[in-house]
Amino acid sequence: MSDHSERAREPLQRAERAVRILDVAADLLARHGYRRVTMDDVAAQAGIGKGTVYLHWKTREQLFGAVFARELLRATDDLQQAIEQDPRTCLLHNFARAYYLAIVDRPLLRGLLLGDPHLLGKLTDSPDAARNDRHTAMAHDYLALLAEHGLLRDDLSMGEIAYAYQATFEGFLRAEGPTSTGGPEQHAELLARTVRRAFENEETPDLPLHALATATATLLGDLIDADRAASHLP
Structure with a gap:
């Protein structure tokens, strides 16, 4: 050669x-x-x-940080692909179901999102603030999209919905385990029903979802690009 x-x-x-x-x-x-x-x-x-x-x-911290960053990128990419394959995934309850399933079979990512000190070690004390800010901003923009289309209940503020949704989602993740009844698919479906009843309008407006799905997939794509650029992953 x-x-x-x-x-x-x-x-x-x-x-x-x-x-x-x-x-x-x-x-x-x-x-x-x-x-x-x-x-x-x-x-x-x-x-x-x-x-x-x-x-x-x-450093060891950089290597292990890259491992967790890759897990998060993969789950976010799974979510974006789910929306591109089925526009209905952009609705909050379906979004929650798809993201839950993207996380639950990735124990490292589940540990990252729940702050598991056994998995994270020193990384628990030095979270990636910039990445957290990017994901918080994306979540805010996504909820704003849903609100603009009349898809969220209007008797709660955006801040209240964001907080309660996050607490609900993390609660389901914490409860998932070998001793819980049912399995991930059943739990994801229960999460979807819970989210729909708690945070969406009782009567979902009859509107085409293609534009909303495209906008949501674009938000996720921008987030993926920013995360990948920041993590310097191969």
């Missing part, structure tokens, strides 16, 4: 190696938690030298 071809492959090889490191780190974190996983563990499991890991991430 020529020197030119070898140099051309270097970025691809670097990206593939980074993905491998993230996959290994995610697996170790899910099994052992933050405090019990070292860079040595990640390197050994990935079959590379520890110095190679440091070529990609300078």
